[in-house]
Amino acid sequence: MPEPAGTTTVPRDADGVSRTRSPQTLPRGRAVFSLPRGRAVFSLPRGRAVFSLPRGRAMPPEQWATHHAFVLRALAVLVAAVPVYALLRGHGPATAALSTAPLLALTLLARTTLLRRSTRAAAAALALMAVAAVGVQLSGGQTEAHFLFFALLPLAALYAARAPFLLAVGFVAVHHFVLGSLLPHAVFQHDVAPLPMASLHAAFVLLESWACLAAWRRFDDRRELVEQLVAERTAELSAQRDELARLAAVVQCTDDAVATLSPDGRITSWNPGAERLYGWAAGEIVGRHMSVLTGDGESPADLTALSGSMAPVERRHRRRDGSEFDALVTFSTIHHEDGTLTGVAGIARDITGRKRAEAEARAAARQLEEQAGELARLALHDPLTGLANRTLLADRLEHALADRRARRHAVLLVDLDDFKAVNDECGHEAGDAVLTAVARRLESVVRPADTVARLGGDEFVVLMEDVEGRRDVVAVAERLLGALREPVAFGDERFTVGGSVGVALTGATDRRGMDDLLRDADLAMYVAKSGGKNRVRVFERGMREEVTAQDELVRDLRAAVTNGELRVLYQPQVDLRTGVVTGVEALARWQSPSRGLVEPAGFIPVAETSGVVDAIDDWVIGEACRQLRAWDDAGLPALGVAVNVSARRLGTGDLAVALAAAARDAGVDPARLEIEVPEAVAAGPDAAAGIREVRALGVRVAIDDFGTGSSSLSRLQDLPLDRLKIDTTSVALLAADAAAGSLADAVIALGNSLGLQVVAEGVEEPGQLAALRALGCDTAQGHLFGSPVPADAVTALLRDGRVLTAVA
Structure with missing residues (x-):
């Protein structure tokens, strides 16, 4: 069968039936009232069951009340007309009353405000259809009376809701099909066949319903379209408003000056940034020509020439107070919808600081370029002495080792002796002066082609390329030591520093690199220094065994501290006036299981160079405090104990902490302790703070071996000292007469x-x-009074309580 005119074919469903719909596309998600091939039915989308009627939108209460009032007024007129019509048709008053009663009841129910409005709308729709049904019955089924259904059915659509409209259509269907079939005389004239009449009336009712539905749906679609357009336009206007608000906020808070100008150059708007930059308030500047802002008092002849996509321009601008500055200005034109120029927007920024910085940067770049050569020199040379540094030395040694035509090369490592005393006594300025003088002397001794480098601190390296043999290298090393022995003057002071030189020679088949050669030279220098300083040693393979033995000694010494192998002997100190023992000096001894008894000269120097001496100092201090406590508990006379501390200990800053902790743990007065400090160390600036910290605890301080070192009397006077100790060599020279x-x-x-x-x-x-x-x-100690003895021997001496016969 051909498809009805005015429909559009859509794809067939899974059941093979093609669906048609009206050209007006309905909102997605709703079922449509469609006509499949050969029959007219309500078509439901596959998988869901929905009504063909639109759901509609909930009316506002005021609009719904207006529609409902109109329906009620129509009902009132119709209900009043029913009894009149009944009487005119020849019915009696009883029939008229009975016909009017249900209509009146439904009308009153529709008027009841206590019910929900959906219920009232349903009652009104039933009342409308009931009026038409009563009219048909009173007319005896007269055909013209059926048109009352068609007249009243649209009134049920005024509620724009499914329930009232479907209720009305259902009422008509039940009235015509059911009642028309069961009681034909109540619906149709008696001389007409019921089925044709029912079908005819049903067709008219369905057609009327479809007309109402189409009108209703078109109205609803139009309303949705209008509402959608209104919503889209509202959202667009809101977005534009928000964007304008954001732009306005940016313009208001930016530090840049933002202004708009009319096409003739007059200022029309002025932001706070412009007020801060130019000094003009908005009320003072708006309306004036932009020429008041330019440095030359003139404005561009054509503002449009500065706008659009052009790059920002630099101009001289003037503030309100007359001062000028460099401004970076960007212009942009403002056009009407028809393209007409309505104004120009300008953004200005003060770039005076930036231009000054750029000028300074250019000047700095020129200066850096001028200093490039100097920087390159400093990168390869020691900043203090001007000698080559490790980088330049490595480069030259690498080239020397790569040249196989040369016979032999020599690396001489020079380490100054007693250089630390210079820094300690006179400060780092004196030390720098000594290093500079040493550098010049080393350069004066070697050949012009040789490289003299400073590795750091007081270590120097001489690279001698293509040497004759070992004898020549040793001769140069001896000359280096001779140059180092010459005194160095610094102000009123004169310093004599020696040195130790380690030499590493390369052979024809040598494959050692720079690090290997420096390590071997350093090893030779270490052997030279340990052998008495101011010596030259050439590296030999046997030196590794010597250093290994030295390392084993250090390892055994570290273990000795933790394993309890150390011992403390005490040598009495006697008051020369009374002969009474007033104190003792604590002396460390090492009783090694494998080495036997090791005297201090055999392990103290190694302990100082390896750092183990700090642990030994702490152990001796703690042991001396515990022995003092033991003597006190035994009821013996109170003694003082003197403890030697290493030369480096005062510079560490923790000696006072160690003394306080040991005295506190043993429960003795720190004032009964005394530390003995070498003269050279005590005179150094780094030791002064440590001595004052120790003295603040009450611990006494003595200068050991006074007269053998170099010290300044003025510096000693500034230190809180208690005693001076005459060294053994000075005492040995004494004679009675x-x-x-x-x-x-x-x-x-x-x-x-x-x-x-x-x-x-x-x-x-x-x-x-x-x-x-x-x-x-005042006081003396030595073998004449007693050798260093264990604590038990001192206990016996004190318990006798006698005066030493040597003094008496």
Whole structure:
């Protein structure tokens, strides 16, 4: 069968039936009232069951009330007309009343405000259809009376809801098909066949329903379209408003000056950034010509020439106070929808600082370019001495080793002896002066082609390329040491520093690199320094065994501290006036299981160079404090204990902490402890702070071996010292009849002038004792009074409580 006119074919469903719809596309998700081939039915989309009627939109209460009032007024007129029509048709009053009663009941139900509005709308729709049904019955089924259904059915669509409309259509269907079949005389005239009449009326009702549905749907679609257009336009206007608000906020908060101009150059808007930049308030500048802002007082002849896609331009602008600045200005034209120029927007920024920075950067670049050569030189040379640094040395040594035509090369590692004392006594300025002088002397000794480099600190390297043999290299090394022995003047001071030189020679088949050669030279230098300093040693393979033995000694010494192999012996210190033992000096000894008894000279130097001496110092201090406590608990006379500390310990800053902790743990007064510091160390600036920290605890401080080092009397006067100790060599030179004028006499006199006690070490003969007593020495110690002994022997000595016969 051909498809109905005015429809559009859509793809067939799975059941093979093609669906048609009206050209007006309905909102997606709703079922459509369609006509399949050969029959008219309500078509439901596959998989869901929905009504063909639109759901509609909920009316606002005011609009719904208006529609409902109109329906109620129509019902009132119709209900009033029913009894009149019944009487006119010849029915009696009873029939008229019975016909009117249900209509009146439904009308009153529709008027009841207590019910929901959906219920009231349903009652009104039933009342409308009931009026038409009663009219048909009163007319005796007259055909013209059926048109009342068609007239009243659209009123049910005024609610724009499914329920009332479907209820009305259903009422008509039930009335015509059901009632028309069961009681034909109540619906149709008696002389007409019921089925044709029912079909005819049903067709008219369905056609009327379809007309109402189409009108309703078209109205609803149009309303949705209008609402959608309104919503889209509202959203568009809102987005534009938000965008304008954001742009306005940006313009208001930016530090740049933003202004708009009319086509003739007059200012029309002015943001806070412009107020801050130019000094003009918006109320003062708006309406004036932009020429008041330019440095030359003139504006561009054509503003459009500066707008569009052109790059920003730099101009001189003027502030309100007359000061000028460099401005970077960007223009953009503003056009009407028809393309007419309506204004120009300008953004200005102060670039005076940027241009000044650019000028400074260019000047700095020129300066850097001028200094490039100097920087390149500094990258390869030591900044203090001007000698080659490690980088340049490595480069030259690499080239030398790569040249197989040369016979032999030599690397000489020079390490200064006693250089630390220079820094300690006179500061780093004196040390720098010594290093600079050493650098010049090294350069003066070697050949012009040789390289002298400073590796850092007091280490220097001389690279000698293409040397004759070992004898020539050693001769150069000896000359280096001779140059180092010459005194270096710094102000009023004169410093003499020696050195130790280690030499590493390359052979024809040598494959050692720079690091290997430096390591071997350093090993030779280490052997030279440990052999008495101021020496030259050439690397030999056997040196590794020497260093290995030294490393084993250090390892055994570290284990000795933790394994309890150290011992403390105590040597009495005697008051020369009373002969009473007033204190003892604690001396460390190492009782090694494999080495036997090791004297201090056999392990203290190694301990100092390896750093183990700190642990030894702490152990001796702790042991001395514990022994003091043991003597106190035994009821013996109170003694003082002197402990030697290493030269480096005062510079670490933790000696006072160690002393305080040891005294606190043992429960003894720190004032009964005394530390002995070498003269050279005490005179250094780094030790002064450590000495003051120790003295603040109450611990006494003595200068050990006074007279053997170089110290400044003014510096010693500034230190909180307690005693001076005359060294053993000075005491050995004393004789009973020749003490006056000796070094011991000078030390005792110095101590008396400074208010310090004087202690003599190494007293072994009665003549030395007599001389010291004659000079007024306070205290002495040595083999004449007793050798270093264990604590038990001191306990026995103190328990006797006698005066030493040597003094008496």
